[in-house]
Amino acid sequence: MVNCCYSSGGETVKRIWSYLTHRVVIVSLLIALQAAVLLIMTLVFQAYFVPFYFIMVALSLLVVLYIIGSRSDPAYKIAWIIPILALPVFGGLLYLIFGGRKLSRRGQRRMRPVARRFEAAVSPGCVLSELAVSDPSAAAQARYLLNAAHCPPYRNTECEYFPLGDDAYPKMLEAIESAERFIFLEYFIIEEGRMWNSILELLVKKAGEGVDVRLIYDDFGCIMTLPADYRQMLEKRGIHCRVFNPFRPILSSSFNNRDHRKILVVDGNTAFTGGINLADEYINARVKHGHWKDTALSVRGDAAWSFTVMFLSMWDYLTGEDEDYERFRPTLPPSAVAAGVVQPYCDTPLDYEPVSETAYLNLINRAERYVYINTPYLIVSSQMMTALCAAAKSGVDVRITTPHIPDKKLVFTLTRAHYEELLEAGVKIYEYTPGFLHAKSFVSDDRHAVVGTINLDYRSLNLHFECAALLYETPCIADIKRDYLSTLELCEPITLAQCRGVPFYTRLLRAVLRLFAPLM
Structure with missing residues (x-):
């Protein structure tokens, strides 16, 4: 005893x-x-x-x-x-x-030549001019992403939508197993467990076979999940690794800028993105905040090249290297003709161009019948609030799904602070009752969709490195809509009576949080 x-x-x-x-x-x-x-x-x-x-x-x-x-x-x-x-x-x-929201001057100096190489590596092609003839409205959205983010649209790309991390995980393993030349991974959070350990085992195996395996992870995102010397541990196992923005004991606004992207690229032919990080809760192998609802997208074909260049540009930024991107071009013959257009895009805090928010706003403003939105955080700007309310008042069916079980209680309180104004305008709001909804997706009018890493909050839209894929008339858009509607069956609709029935002190807290929302 x-x-x-x-x-x-x-x-x-x-x-x-x-x-x-x-x-x-x-x-x-x-x-x-x-x-x-x-x-x-x-x-x-x-x-x-x-x-x-x-x-x-x-x-x-x-x-x-x-x-x-x-x-x-x-x-x-x-x-x-x-x-x-x-x-x-x-x-x-x-x-x-x-208070700084952009990269440091040193960071900007390092990023500028990388951005120029990124722009040179992704050729606009002829898709935009073809789209301008068939659908000028869709072409305007694509043209914005090309001009503002230097990210072109592609055809000949097959897409597969995954309504859960549980569904994407085996496909990711399958893609990694098939690698012959290189595997690139860039993730905000990595945590040892069933998901990451199985992926790591495959990565070590492929590295031993001569495949070029590289990993980027955000230090702040992994600060509680990985040891400080994890990069060195991976290097010893044959995996080239870099850590984004290491957490250092210095008073600096650089803490604001995080690499929130989730990218897996295999041989330049196949790429994955979405909300899924490499930790067990994302595949529901571990219960954290109830059932974890997330989404992911794989692209196979021409559009995977943009994700390849996104990764390489971040790698060059972190290493100071001047990579020859052309040697990573896919060696497989062109993929079969696939319907629709896919436009991967990225957003950086390098400038004041709100690429992510503008892409979302364009979808809302151009919607004619409906806009369905998944977001874990609903901390919207005045522009976004105006667009959502105006769309609903114009007769567009605007629906927003958020979590019912929060991961951050203050942020959840702030999310609910925006409900009343939206509901008054006719926006429908639902909370995912089984647990935490981490998906970031838009779908509208059966023709347009976005799946990516971008939350509806100030940090994602202004301070983080983010990525997503804009889809136009691809077959998987129907899958995205179907998943959204089936998810609603598990959700609780929020009413105006619920919002107006909260105590005074809750309203006061919400008002204070809304005031300082951009700093959270």
């Missing part, structure tokens, strides 16, 4: 020690220490050097003027201007440290 108690106590001590020495705790403490030192220095200077107070106030006013004149979203401006004016001594300084 004593030994049992001793063993139990020893395990508890080990767990506590493991937690206290975790790099998240250490890095967070170091950042907090820097913030405390900065605060103390400011207070000391203010007390012993009176002009310092006026200097800091002047700095805050200049920062406010800069924010007002910037091209940022109005909600983002308000979210910063209020705390700056409320705390004029510290507010301007806080914005200079944390």
